[in-house]
Amino acid sequence: MQDLENLINQAWEDRSMLQQKNVQEAILHVIGLLDKGQLRVAEPLPEGEWKVNDWVKKAVIMYFPIQEMKTIEVGPFEFHDKIPLKKDYASQGVRVVPHAIARYGSYLESGVIMMPSYVNIGAWVGSGTMVDTWATVGSCAQIGRNVHLSGGVGIGGVLEPPQAAPTIIEDDCFIGSRCIIVEGVRVEKEAVLGANVVLTKSTHIIDVTKPIPETYKG
Structure with a gap:
């Protein structure tokens, strides 16, 4: 894995390397590992913090220029894009409602x-x-287990800069309808957000559970 990381970092610094077959194969391999869940853009650490794998984000960014536009047909629907859609949901145990x-x-x-x-x-x-109706999960966002993203929730994507943390929703959270969570904000375990809450890195969050209220951002 270290050799793969080193090659991705080299290509990031010298984009002319994207013309090389071995570099393209390395990028495709990283995306394939992401698709299988064998690699993550960010991963939780035992002490409760998160580690960002910036080289993986670099591979995602460099995936776009090496891909060609293709027509994707799904029944009567047609798309024209560089990135294919996921497949084989039944074998993965994932329920996907039409659209x-x-x-x-x-x-x-x-x-x-x-x-x-x-x-x-x-x-x-x-x-x-559950990713509920019209909810969106942006690029590289990390959504924990047993989370409910209610209707219309927007979880922002964070691709650049590569070292920036993605937006993270930890396990057992409830995110109310039409909430917007962006800019790499981390919502910690078992949090409950009411409808229409907006959280950005500059949002002031006041903790009133302590003797003296404390204010946080992001």
Whole structure:
């Protein structure tokens, strides 16, 4: 894996390397690992923090210029894009209601339910989570297990800069209808957000559970 990481980092610094077959194969391999859940853009650490694998995000960014536009036909529907759609949901144990779309390079654990919704490349969605109607999970966002993303929720994608943390929703959270969570905000375990809450890195969050209220951002 270290050799793969080194090659991706070299190509990031010298984009002319994207013309090389071995570099293209390396990028495709990383996206394939993301799609299978064998690699993540960010991963939780035992002490409760998160580690960002910036080289993986670099591979996602460099995936776009090496891909050609193709027509994708799904029954009577047609798309024209560089990234294919995920497939084989039944074998993965994922329920996908018509008009839900997940892009190749995202990962859905067994037990995920997608109502008509959208999950972008690099995202990771844990088992038991429902992505409800018209909810969107942006590029590289990390959604924990047993989460409910209610109707119309927008989880922002964070691709650049590569070292920036993605938007993270940890296990057992309830995110109310039409909430917007962006800019790499982390919502910690078992949090409940009411409808229409907007969280950005500059949002002031006041903790009133302590003797003296404390204010946080993001």
